[in-house]
Amino acid sequence: MDGLNIPLSHILLVSSLLFSVGMLGLMMRRNIIFILMSLEVMLNSTALAFVAAGAHWGQPDGQIVFMLILSVAAAEVAVGLGLVLQIQRRFKSLDMDNANRMQG
């Protein structure tokens, strides 16, 4: 991989584009499954930024933060999909607007 000369700003550009698309999906979708997918996209784009920064300095710290983000994403998806099952069971719909009141 010698002679590789990707500018750091271009990788950060890709990362911020992915983050913006994920945030757009988070704001415009109502289906809770798509909201969770948008969260995954956003977490993944921040992980890309961390790994790129770590590669820029030649240090392994970026990949360690990537692994922490990975475990956060796994835990979040496990709990979030459990909530999806509960919401589908209770409201017979995946529309998040149905779940705007806490009824205990």
Added chain:
Amino acid sequence: MLEISLFYIAATVALVATILAMTRANAIHALIYLIVSLLAVAVIFFLIGAPFAAALEIVIYAGAIMVLFVFVIMMLNLGEEGDAREKQWLSPAVWAGPTLLAVILFAELLYIISSVEGPVSTAQVTAKQVGLTLFGPYVLAVEIASMLLLAGLVGSYHLGRRALDRNIDEADARALFNSDPNSDPNSDPNSDPNSDPNSDPNSDSNAGRGEQ
């Protein structure tokens, strides 16, 4: 030069796949596009000298997490009417405002990033270096991650278990209200309704729950 063009191709694939994933009506189609996007990001990781992160991206993100999504979508059993409802939700009146806000925030990010300069280091950060750092100075972070995963495990078990219990309660209620309350729920529903008037219906439902 080849690696640089590989990077731009992978970045384009990631962006296009993510945009397609965010605009699909069918959840499974969106999920497949999302997997393609994650694989493209893994290619970028490999190109910038992080092979361990690339492997983890494929194994955990594209493998484990996306398979979890697939299983949940299969359990929800969304049909064609779900697709029609999704298409109705995706009207321009819905996405115009969020798109404007996202573009504004992206322009701000672009302005901040434009001051960053310098290339990405050509040297690979190997898995050995990552492991030594992870279990050396970052060992507390490993503990925190394990506590987080334990909390996620307990939380998802709790949510799934409550769903299971409610199913059983509904089955008991149906057995109590639709057929004779004193009959065994596992017995023939056409049996004699006045067979045993002295038995307790709660004990019957508890016995049924224990068997299920």
